[in-house]
Amino acid sequence: MRKRVIASAAATLGLLLVVPAAAADTGPGAPGIGDPYYPTYGNGGYDVTHYDLDLGYQPATDTLTGTTTISAVATQGLSSFDLDFALTVSKVTVDGRPAAFATSGEQELVVTPARPIPDGRHYTVAVTYSGVPSTVQRYGFTSWQRTPDGGVAANEPESAWWWFPSNDHPLDKATYDVDVRVPSGEQAISNGLLVSQRTRAGWTSYHWRQDAPQATYLATLAVGHFDITHSRTRTGVPVINAYSTDLKDPVAANARASVERTAEIIDFLSGWFGPYPFDAAGGYVPNVPSHFSLEAQTRVFYSPATFADVNTSVVAHELAHQWWGDSVSLERWSDIWLNEGFASYAQYLWSEHEGQGTPQQLARQVYDAHPADDPFWTVEPGDPGPQNQFDDAVYDRGAVAIQALRDTIGDRAFRTLLKAWPAAHRHGNGTIAEFRALAEKLSGKDLGGFFTTWLYTPAKPAAFPAGSGS
Numbered sequence: 001m002r003k004r005v006i007a008s009a010a011a012t013l014g015l016l017l018v019v020p021a022a023a024a025d026t027g028p029g030a031p032g033i034g035d036p037y038y039p040t041y042g043n044g045g046y047d048v049t050h051y052d053l054d055l056g057y058q059p060a061t062d063t064l065t066g067t068t069t070i071s072a073v074a075t076q077g078l079s080s081f082d083l084d085f086a087l088t089v090s091k092v093t094v095d096g097r098p099a100a101f102a103t104s105g106e107q108e109l110v111v112t113p114a115r116p117i118p119d120g121r122h123y124t125v126a127v128t129y130s131g132v133p134s135t136v137q138r139y140g141f142t143s144w145q146r147t148p149d150g151g152v153a154a155n156e157p158e159s160a161w162w163w164f165p166s167n168d169h170p171l172d173k174a175t176y177d178v179d180v181r182v183p184s185g186e187q188a189i190s191n192g193l194l195v196s197q198r199t200r201a202g203w204t205s206y207h208w209r210q211d212a213p214q215a216t217y218l219a220t221l222a223v224g225h226f227d228i229t230h231s232r233t234r235t236g237v238p239v240i241n242a243y244s245t246d247l248k249d250p251v252a253a254n255a256r257a258s259v260e261r262t263a264e265i266i267d268f269l270s271g272w273f274g275p276y277p278f279d280a281a282g283g284y285v286p287n288v289p290s291h292f293s294l295e296a297q298t299r300v301f302y303s304p305a306t307f308a309d310v311n312t313s314v315v316a317h318e319l320a321h322q323w324w325g326d327s328v329s330l331e332r333w334s335d336i337w338l339n340e341g342f343a344s345y346a347q348y349l350w351s352e353h354e355g356q357g358t359p360q361q362l363a364r365q366v367y368d369a370h371p372a373d374d375p376f377w378t379v380e381p382g383d384p385g386p387q388n389q390f391d392d393a394v395y396d397r398g399a400v401a402i403q404a405l406r407d408t409i410g411d412r413a414f415r416t417l418l419k420a421w422p423a424a425h426r427h428g429n430g431t432i433a434e435f436r437a438l439a440e441k442l443s444g445k446d447l448g449g450f451f452t453t454w455l456y457t458p459a460k461p462a463a464f465p466a467g468s469g470s
Contacts, residue, residue, distance in 0.1 A: 042169025341398025382455030
């Protein structure tokens with residue numbers, strides 16, 4: 001009996017000795033990508049390269065069904081991995097084999113493949129699901145807005161959960177194919193270029209493609225009745241704009257008067273930021289009650305509330321994001337100044353172009369409008385915290401800081417910097433620390449004290465630089 005036990009143990013040891021090193025190193029991927037602001041957002045252990053969405057949407061019931069196929073590369077041996085998602089999942093496969101799945105927390109979908117995935121392996125995961133996204137709440141809200149004739153997915157920092165599973169963090173960008181079936185007569189708007197449109201048996205499919213890497217929160221979907229216009233920028237980039245047909249004047253007229261200047265504004269901003277980074281552009285104005293706009297990549301979401309008057313300033317802001325936030329995405333959400341500060345500064349540049357005040361004048365107005373004891377100055381644009389991530393100070397103090405930077409390093413270095421940063425990090429990510437290093441390299445100045453004062457001190461800077469920036 002004892003000998004048999006010893007023999008069995010020896011046999012087991014022998015089996016263990018021949019287990020491949022990759023299997024021995026296999027474990028679960030982390031349920032978060034490591035962002036201190038949002039510890040459970042995104043996931044570890046893999047990098048997504050492409051999302052292929054095959055969706056159906058019925059506006060009458062707000063029912064979304066679909067299968068999303070994700071192409072990814074394992075960055076560690078994976079016994080399981082997480083996706084961020086909120087709708088009801090019915091089936092998951094990994095490389096064509098059925099996989100076990102379970103939900104955890106607010107938005108974690110935990111997938112356990114039939115076989116471990118070795119480090120470095122390219123693999124695909126297909127998730128089949130359904131739901132009524134406007135009724136699904138996570139952390140007390142939904143990012144799906146129902147409209148009189150359809151629905152819209154647009155929000156920041158999270159909106160993907162309500163229409164496709166993803167690694168939901170800007171650090172993991174990917175390309176997209178979005179194929180949406182809607183009842184004939186409805187239209188589906190998404191990012192990039194429309195590859196095909198086909199109708200069969202009372203349903204119309206719209207296939208949109210985004211060839212450039214895109215953060216998940218910048219993916220958007222709108223279904224409804226739209227009036228669609230087409231134009232081109234000076235360099236030939238196609239511009240596609242869409243307006244809900246049930247918008248009423250003066251909002252409808254003001255929206256068109258503003259958004260139809262998209263090509264012109266892109267041409268103007270290209271003079272400051274360098275070549276437009278994508279192969280498509282445009283925006284859409286759905287009939288929603290929300291009061292924010294969002295820089296969805298190549299297809300900006302505009303709230304109709306933005307257009308009580310003609311408002312090309314907001315168009316300049318959202319289009320500037322195509323360089324600052326979309327092509328060059330933040331690495332951590334604490335780097336939000338790189339997005340919102342520069343998009344707000346673009347409004348200053350556009351204002352000067354329109355003869356409505358120079359950046360120096362507008363920045364000085366903001367600086368003077370807030371006394372030293374105003375809580376406005378307690379928000380640090382360089383690290384505002386998740387509770388203040390979209391505070392006015394991130395935008396307005398952030399833009400004032402950029403004018404102060406221009407005055408500090410001089411106009412020539414500043415203009416070079418505004419083109420060098422988008423070029424150096426095109427279709428990637430960046431941090432404030434990296435931006436400061438580039439600014440110091442181009443200006444030849446130590447900017448440590450400047451960045452501390454303007455971005456990382458919860459107090460009003462003692463003086464506004466009187467530089468030569470216009």
